[in-house]
Amino acid sequence: MTEKILILDFGSQYTQLIARSIRELNVYCEIKPCLQPITWDETIKGVILSGSPFSVNDENAPIIDIAAIAAKVPVLGICYGAQMMAKVFGGEVAKSNLREYGRAFMEHNDKEEKLLYDISAKSQVWMSHADSIKRIPEAFEIIATTENIPVAAFKNTTLAAHPMFGLQFHPEVTHSLEGKLILRNFLLHICNCSQDWTPAAFVHETVERIKTQVGDKRVVMALSGGVDSTVAAELIHKAIGKNLFCIFVDNGLLRKDEYETVLESYKHMGLNVKGINAKDLFYGKLAGVSDPEQKRKIIGGLFIDVFQQEATHLTDISFLGQGTIYPDVIESVSVNGPSVTIKSHHNVGGLPEKMNMQLVEPLRFLFKDEVRRVGREIGISDIFLGRHPFPGPGLAIRILGAITPEKVHMLQEADNVYIEGLKEAGLYDKVWQAGTILLPVQSVGVMGDERTYEFTVALRAVTSVDGMTADWAHLPYEFLAKMSNDIINKVKGINRVVYDISSKPPATIEWE
Ligand SMILES: Nc1ncnc2c1ncn2[C@@H]1O[C@H](COP(=O)(O)OP(=O)(O)OP(=O)(O)O)[C@@H](O)[C@H]1O
Ligand SMILES: O=c1[nH]c(=O)c2[nH+]cn([C@@H]3O[C@H](COP(=O)(O)O)[C@@H](O)[C@H]3O)c2[nH]1
Ligand SMILES: NC(=O)CC[C@H](N)C(=O)O
Ligand SMILES: [Mg+2]
Known part of the structure; x- marks a missing residue:
């Protein structure tokens, strides 16, 4: 089982960047809503607490039991995460006269400190905070400072079974020049991660997971000719073979000749693909609709109608496969911390409340570039991997106003x-x-x-x-x-x- 780091999201705009930086270090990680209880298992090697738009002193600020986490694994708090750590263990956090945004220089001189191993004595870091840690809790020690703030980094190694660290700056942004190295130190030297997150490992684990989820049932898969659904279909195909039925819908919103060329290129891949012409259905329901969110919801709903209709022709279909990826999920619903919904991607926020098929979405936690790497790993042709993304609602969301x-x-x-x-x-x-x-x-x-x-x-x-x-x-x-x-x-x-x-x-x- 792949090891993982949990990132608890308190709503920072940088939470994604923490996840990406960790995955680039070949360590798997997942972002979880900050207040959702953690389901512990031995694959969890460490927990990172993100930043937040909240102040820890706000009345409704999300606060969690950090000691309970440190009893299980090492903890790293970033910005708000660090401030919360200071506060819950009895330190003091207050609005500062010196708000710090942007460049600062972290200074440290402990050559033995594992978190700062190989980091320059004076290292550029990026700050974005209005509150400051005025006093660290007893039993904690400062491990780095900047010219403006005495507490840039601090730690405790005695209160819990595992160490706890706090960073006032953001190691996940590229302007923190050695930030990636600090995260690497946390993962490798403190959490003892083995960097086992590779495309090959992902393929292996995912195929096994799909086998367990689907068993000998059948999956109807929504295939679009895009990178994501093609890679997802290949993974499901590897797991269940001929029990996979793919459907490619002409919603009348595809690009010129796309329906024909996509169907043709799937012929060479050994996937069982059926094309369905549903143009009139989509045009009919979209007529006169100009609100973007409404268009997306209508299209999401119609896609499901078409898939369900198709599934009734086949027996034993209990699953719907989709090529949903992480950004679709993040931008559509506030799965994680208290962040806002930007737009409903048709395959996530656009799905109807009541649906009688379970979803199979093997790429739900991957970013686009990771999907491409997985695709390359399983030998998908560059014709698919090199294609530009194209949104599922297609030209409907590129025609402003009614269609x-x-x-x-x-x-x-x-x-x-x-x-x-x-x-x-x-x-x-x-x-x-x-x-x-x-x-x-x-x-x-x-x-x-x-x-x-x-x-x-x-x-x-x-x-x-x-x-x-x-x-x-x-x-x-x-x-x-x-x-x-x-x-x-x-x-x-x-x-x-x-x-x-x-x-x-x-x-x-x-x-x-
Ligand atoms: N015309 C279509 N027919 C069937 N399913 C579709 C169609 N368009 C989109 N989908 C489904 O919706 C999902 C999301 O669409 P989206 O366009 O984001 O992904 P994609 O087409 O797989 O990849 P890309 O982002 O590279 O275009 C697809 O993965 C697929 O499951
Ligand atoms: O499957 C999808 N369903 C959607 O509803 C949708 N909306 C945007 N996109 C694609 O997502 C990426 C980011 O787009 P935005 O910056 O417009 O949010 C871009 O690649 C967009 O093309 C969608 N994909
Ligand atoms: N980036 C952050 O986490 C900011 C934390 C807090 N809102 C502050 O301004 O200090
Ligand atoms: Mg697409």
């Missing part, structure tokens, strides 16, 4: 010009995701001496590692100029092209 088949057609044509253009220019693999957005804006133009009054498309291209944060791609002007020309010349109904130069945050990748 009509004519608008879908217009956007499919524009998208095709853009994506093929990126490929021809050798730019497709350089950006993480690209697409076109049809705006509900008509403007005046002149074409062949005639006045036009037509729609605008926005081009979007972003660079990213995992879709959680993204920057707009700095595409060459010549390329953008060519795209503008080509789209306006080839796609009837569009007379204006703009380029989106927003990063995520504050924008998101999709416009809805």
Whole structure:
């Protein structure tokens, strides 16, 4: 069984980064809501307490029993986590006159301290706090300071069976230059993790888990041609073979010719895939709907209807397979700490309350780049692995306002010009995701001496590692100029092209 670190999420915007940093060190970790009781087993090697928008002195601040955790495994508190540690053991935390945001230099001089092993005597760290630890509890000791605050890092090794550490700064952000090394020290020298989290181990464990979950029952799998569902399908296929039935739905919101080309490419993979044309159903239910969240919920519901309908043709189907990944889950529901819902991904927040199939989602805890690594491990072709992500609700969330088949057609044509253009220019693999957005804006133009009054498309291209944060791609002007020309010349109904130069945050990748 893979070892793991639990990260208790108190709502920090950086909780994801803690998880990523740990996984990059080949240690598996899971994020749990801070107040959810821990189900202990021997795979848990350590617990990290995240930061938080709360102050530990707020009346409703989430506070947990740290001593009970340290009785089982070592604990590392980060920022709020450290402040809470100071407070619950009898120290003092208070608003400080010196709020610290950004760069600071941590100083320490104990060469024997395992947490700071190999860390420079003066090391750049990143701070983001308004409260400070004024006094550490008795039996704790300070192990590092900064110019502004006496307590940058502290620890206790006597009160519980395992040591407890607190860091006022954020080791998980890249601006803490040796932060990754501090986390590594915690994992390897304090929790004694063996770095057993590898794609091969994941594949092995996941296949076994699916076998146990599904037994000799059948799974109907929602397959989309995207990376996630393709990798998920292959994993389920490895576990249950011919009991897997895949369904690819044409919801009328796919890209140009996507239905045909995707079905064709699955033929070469040995998966049992059935295509279902449900265009009219989707267009019908979406007619006149312009609210983005409502569109997502309608689409999520229709997907399930189609899958359930299909499942009734097959006997013994009790499971629905999906390619859901961690960011879908995190952005849709507040699974973890007190964070807010950004948008309902159709496959998570969009699912109906009542569903009579159980979910099989082997990638639910992975980030996109990890999915690609797993895909590579099990030999999935680059045709799938290299594809840009495409949202399940498809062009519905790239047509702002109500959807009509004519608008879908217009956007499919524009998208095709853009994506093929990126490929021809050798730019497709350089950006993480690209697409076109049809705006509900008509403007005046002149074409062949005639006045036009037509729609605008926005081009979007972003660079990213995992879709959680993204920057707009700095595409060459010549390329953008060519795209503008080509789209306006080839796609009837569009007379204006703009380029989106927003990063995520504050924008998101999709416009809805
Ligand atoms: N047209 C479709 N037919 C059947 N299932 C779909 C379809 N579109 C999406 N799904 C289901 O919804 C899930 C989420 O969609 P999403 O687009 O995020 O993932 P993906 O298509 O697998 O990967 P990618 O993000 O690379 O496009 C898919 O993994 C799949 O299970
Ligand atoms: O399966 C999905 N169902 C959805 O409802 C959905 N919404 C956004 N996306 C994709 O998720 C990534 C992040 O997108 P945002 O920055 O717009 O949230 C990007 O890759 C988006 O394309 C979705 N995928
Ligand atoms: N990043 C954090 O965890 C901040 C903790 C607390 N809200 C403070 O401002 O000090
Ligand atoms: Mg997709």
